[in-house]
Amino acid sequence: MTTTKDFDGRELRNVLGRxxxxxxxxxxxxxxxxxxxxxxxxxxxxxxxxxxxxxxxxLTSQSHPVYCEADRFVINILAEDQVDVSQRxxxxxxxxxxxxxxxxxxxxxxxxxxxxxVLECRKVATHEGGDHAIFIGxxxxxxxxxxxxLLFGDGKYxxxxxxxxxxxx
Ligand SMILES: Cc1cc2nc3c(=O)[nH]c(=O)nc-3n(C[C@H](O)[C@H](O)[C@H](O)COP(=O)(O)O)c2cc1C
Numbered sequence: 001m002t003t004t005k006d007f008d009g010r011e012l013r014n015v016l017g018r019x020x021x022x023x024x025x026x027x028x029x030x031x032x033x034x035x036x037x038x039x040x041x042x043x044x045x046x047x048x049x050x051x052x053x054x055x056x057x058x059l060t061s062q063s064h065p066v067y068c069e070a071d072r073f074v075i076n077i078l079a080e081d082q083v084d085v086s087q088r089x090x091x092x093x094x095x096x097x098x099x100x101x102x103x104x105x106x107x108x109x110x111x112x113x114x115x116x117x118v119l120e121c122r123k124v125a126t127h128e129g130g131d132h133a134i135f136i137g138x139x140x141x142x143x144x145x146x147x148x149x150l151l152f153g154d155g156k157y158x159x160x161x162x163x164x165x166x167x168x169x
Contacts, residue, residue, distance in 0.1 A: 020153030023078045025089045026055055027102075027110045028070040035097055035110045036063045039090040041152050042132075043075055051139040053119060056132040062092045064133070068126065072107040073137055075119040079147035080159045082114060086150065106141055116150070118143035 004011060027037040038061060046052040053075060057064055067073065078086055089096055101113035106120045121137025128134075151158040163169055 017154050020151055020158070022116075023082075023086050023150045023152045023157070024055070025076045025078065025085060025112060026057075026067075026073050027076060027112065028067055028073045029107065029109050030066045031069060033108070034066075035102075036066045037076075037089045037096055037110065037112075038063055039086050043077075046136060052124070052136055053121060053139060054134055054136045056129055056134045058132055060131070067135060068133070071123055072109050073121055073123060073135065074105055074109045074111055075121065075137075076112040076115045077117040077119075078112075078150040079114060079116040079145075080150045081147075082112075082150055083157050085112065086152075086157070111143070114147070115143075116145060116147045 007015075021041040022043070024040050024043045025037045026040050026043070027035065029035055038057065040055050040057065042057075043053065043055040046054050055073075055075065057067055085100060088100065097110065102110040103113070105111040105118075109120065111118055111120070119137075119139045120141040121139050123135055124138045125136040126133055127136070148160055151160055161169070
């Protein structure tokens with residue numbers, strides 16, 4: 001165990017990376033109808049009644065102005081066979097949706113095929129969070145499947161390994 005008070009950005013990232021998460025692609029649509037999507041593991045649940053979730057986005061992201069303006073976003077929770085989808089949406093670019101199968105959900109926001117689960121949200125609040133913006137959405141429609149989720153931790157993609165309640169496999 002190491003204790004550090006004077007940590008740098010890399011050390012902080014490494015420690016944050018010890019918290020393993022699922023992987024989502026948050027999609028939305030610009031005012032001119034252009035679809036956008038970004039890979040995000042900052043997604044978390046906030047409230048059950050009302051049903052609220054959040055994710056946060058770096059202010060420097062190319063697509064940030066779209067998410068600021070948009071009334072809606074969709075949380076596409078990726079399945080374990082969608083590493084390529086995660087990688088595609090983790091890079092800036094115009095052609096992110098090329099050869100990605102989608103349908104249009106509420107408000108015309110893209111819903112990615114083959115996900116583990118999907119939450120279609122209406123944006124209800126935006127908060128400042130240092131160099132990120134925190135977007136809170138009210139869930140209006142959900143899609144679920146029995147696909148296994150893709151996980152991310154320590155900078156790597158992973159598969160889930162279920163354990164019994166006693167901690168054994
Ligand atoms: C596993 C993973 C999780 C990520 N999580 C976030 C996140 O929560 N928020 C964020 O702003 N960027 C996150 N990123 C980085 C963005 O996906 C990346 O900066 C992307 O290029 C943003 O798209 P844009 O430049 O088109 O806006 C993550 C990347 C990966 C690979």
